[in-house]
Amino acid sequence: MKKQTIAIHTQFQHRDAYNALSMPVYHTAAYEFDNASDMADAFCGRSDLPDYSRVMNPTVTFFENKVKALTGATDVIAVNSGMAAISNTLMALAASGKNIVSSRHLFGNTYSLIAGSLLRFGIKPKLCDLTNVEAVEKAVDEQTCCIFLEIITNPQLEVADLKALCRIAHEKGIPVVADTTVIPFTEFNIHELGVDIEVVSSTKYLSGGATSIGGLIIDYGTCQGFCKRMRTEMLFNFGAYMTPHVAYMQTIGLETLDARYRVQSSNTLALARKLRTLPAIKSVNYVGLEDNPYHELAQQQFGPTAGAMMTIDLADQEACFNFINRLKLIRRATNLFDSKSLAIHPASTIFGNFTDRQRQSMDVLDTTIRLSIGLEDVDDLFEDIRQALS
Ligand SMILES: *Cc1c(COP(=O)(O)O)cnc(C)c1O
Numbered sequence: 001m002k003k004q005t006i007a008i009h010t011q012f013q014h015r016d017a018y019n020a021l022s023m024p025v026y027h028t029a030a031y032e033f034d035n036a037s038d039m040a041d042a043f044c045g046r047s048d049l050p051d052y053s054r055v056m057n058p059t060v061t062f063f064e065n066k067v068k069a070l071t072g073a074t075d076v077i078a079v080n081s082g083m084a085a086i087s088n089t090l091m092a093l094a095a096s097g098k099n100i101v102s103s104r105h106l107f108g109n110t111y112s113l114i115a116g117s118l119l120r121f122g123i124k125p126k127l128c129d130l131t132n133v134e135a136v137e138k139a140v141d142e143q144t145c146c147i148f149l150e151i152i153t154n155p156q157l158e159v160a161d162l163k164a165l166c167r168i169a170h171e172k173g174i175p176v177v178a179d180t181t182v183i184p185f186t187e188f189n190i191h192e193l194g195v196d197i198e199v200v201s202s203t204k205y206l207s208g209g210a211t212s213i214g215g216l217i218i219d220y221g222t223c224q225g226f227c228k229r230m231r232t233e234m235l236f237n238f239g240a241y242m243t244p245h246v247a248y249m250q251t252i253g254l255e256t257l258d259a260r261y262r263v264q265s266s267n268t269l270a271l272a273r274k275l276r277t278l279p280a281i282k283s284v285n286y287v288g289l290e291d292n293p294y295h296e297l298a299q300q301q302f303g304p305t306a307g308a309m310m311t312i313d314l315a316d317q318e319a320c321f322n323f324i325n326r327l328k329l330i331r332r333a334t335n336l337f338d339s340k341s342l343a344i345h346p347a348s349t350i351f352g353n354f355t356d357r358q359r360q361s362m363d364v365l366d367t368t369i370r371l372s373i374g375l376e377d378v379d380d381l382f383e384d385i386r387q388a389l390s
Helices: 001-006 036-043 056-070 082-093 108-115 118-122 134-139 163-172 225-240 244-275 294-300 316-327 355-359 376-388
Strands: 075-079 099-104 124-127 144-150 176-179 197-201 215-219 283-285 310-315 342-344 366-373
Touching: 001 056, 001 244, 056 075, 056 197, 056 215, 056 244, 075 082, 075 225, 082 108, 082 118, 082 144, 082 176, 082 197, 082 215, 082 225, 108 118, 108 124, 108 144, 108 376, 118 124, 134 163, 144 163, 163 176, 215 225, 244 316, 244 376, 316 366
Parallel strands: 099 124, 099 144, 144 176, 176 197
Antiparallel strands: 075 215, 197 215, 283 310, 310 366, 342 366
């Protein structure tokens, strides 16, 4: 079956008592057992029956199974935010004295996690230019526990050669973890490029209409012991498992993902092309544009679409603020890939509490506006941007 069919039709793990057509929301903390041996089997992982909703819940398992069917992964764990997916994954892989090789071009909180929070536990960041294979080769040492990267960095829109990075990592026997939030995992197969573990903020495309916060850890089974540690240690001790109501909403979101994404990605490309005709915009940055420096590599790795995020550069910060204040249709909001189009000035918001030097080292510019393109008509979006610039 094709992916869109799989996304719609997934078998329940067990027959529902009332033959519900949608997976019910099992809003329960615990589950009763018929006898002591069933109870022992569930607790020791010898059956698939849930015992406690911090570690297993039928509504969440159903959502995980849909993602598993769509990605071909060995295991999928749904957690309560994209950051929970990233922090739990890194804490499962790292230990005091180890280091993480990554980039300065990272989502703001991921940067503070790797360069700040984890440092307090003796895990060191080794940040280098991931588009420079020699720099990565030099950075990886005996204490490196993984390479962590984002497939298209936000807001710099940079793309690394994943096969080359995976080759370096696998020679050293360490996994590559990729944050694929910016293009849905239904569009390409990251494991074919060599990536071992995929993390996703399902708050974005999946939730559809920004209904809820969630994250996914997608394990392709090539990192020894990772799945076992996630299921038997991280979920139990760190307690970040997704809640059933969120899993219900994100399951519905996942069913319409393909239809929404087709419109959002084609809207973004059409709008990026049109915005180039506006002289007030100094540059339009979108990996889907043929003359973008990462266009070819992105197409090879992630398929024909390039996501629904672009950036534009205006003259200075004042021009950016004026532009944002004059928008009438596009919403002034953070978040990405909502059905509504969104605009934000990353330097003063997401990266607002970073020092000037940090922002400089991360290539976060005062002149950049980030746009997330929704499901509206492209002409209406263009008209809003045109009037906001004048
Ligand atoms: C939003 C985002 C995150 C964090 O996800 P939350 O669900 O907000 O915790 C991580 N990585 C990327 C690339 C994101 O866009």
